[in-house]
Amino acid sequence: MAGGSREPGRTVTSKVLAILAAFDSAHPQLTLTEVARRSGVPLSTVHRLVGELEEWQALSRSPDGRLRVGLRLWELGQLAPGRLQDLAHPWLQEVFASTGENVHLAVRDGMEVLYVDKVYGRRAVPIVSRTGARLPMHPTGVGKALLAHETEWFVKAYLARELERPTRHTVTEPGRLARELAAVRAQGYATTFEEMTLGSCSAAAPVLVDGRPVAALGIVLASRRARELPRLVDPIMEASARIAEAIGAAP
Numbered sequence: 001m002a003g004g005s006r007e008p009g010r011t012v013t014s015k016v017l018a019i020l021a022a023f024d025s026a027h028p029q030l031t032l033t034e035v036a037r038r039s040g041v042p043l044s045t046v047h048r049l050v051g052e053l054e055e056w057q058a059l060s061r062s063p064d065g066r067l068r069v070g071l072r073l074w075e076l077g078q079l080a081p082g083r084l085q086d087l088a089h090p091w092l093q094e095v096f097a098s099t100g101e102n103v104h105l106a107v108r109d110g111m112e113v114l115y116v117d118k119v120y121g122r123r124a125v126p127i128v129s130r131t132g133a134r135l136p137m138h139p140t141g142v143g144k145a146l147l148a149h150e151t152e153w154f155v156k157a158y159l160a161r162e163l164e165r166p167t168r169h170t171v172t173e174p175g176r177l178a179r180e181l182a183a184v185r186a187q188g189y190a191t192t193f194e195e196m197t198l199g200s201c202s203a204a205a206p207v208l209v210d211g212r213p214v215a216a217l218g219i220v221l222a223s224r225r226a227r228e229l230p231r232l233v234d235p236i237m238e239a240s241a242r243i244a245e246a247i248g249a250a251p
Contacts, residue, residue: 018041019046019053020073084105084214088105088207091217094239096119102120109134112135113136113137113140113142138164139171140192141202141219142216144190145184145213166197188237201223203229207247217240
């Protein structure tokens, strides 16, 4: 892209990356001013670079004029390796077909869970997770399933943080959360009740390869149906085990 950097220590490339990083699952559409604020790039520079990004179709505009990720970035994203999703997706479909409930697959990325796949139907309860979204680990079923099998040093570091409290039901006390994680390891699955979102509960099982948590498979339903969670545990544990076998057998 044309132009030099007038800000010491910041290249044009770093500014472009900051502009693109301003978009995430919680902010899929932004105004120019919002892009400037979230990226830390001056508005005049954002205006110029966004014009070039639009021309290249890395960004596009919604009918109301706000910016969003363009088709060219989506096209490039499809080239990223998706071995885990490819191996796991049939099992997500299997669980959805047998239960009719939202099913998603997540991995740990830093101190958060990143949702990498999802199968759902129009009759299933609406949930906050979406492919590409990130959420805290401790209030989510998939997050607890992953956290319970992480190394001791990582769990200690996670519990030492100030933990987010999305709802009044979120467990944030380190001692209580540590006991819950021990129970998850013992029973092989995690459950939550309105810890991430009021009105929903979840169950999740880790995908363990050589004892290492590479992903977690979760199911979400309305909290008024929480008593049904026990019958959904077996399908997700079975699917998680089959995904682990597929990963282990893959070349």
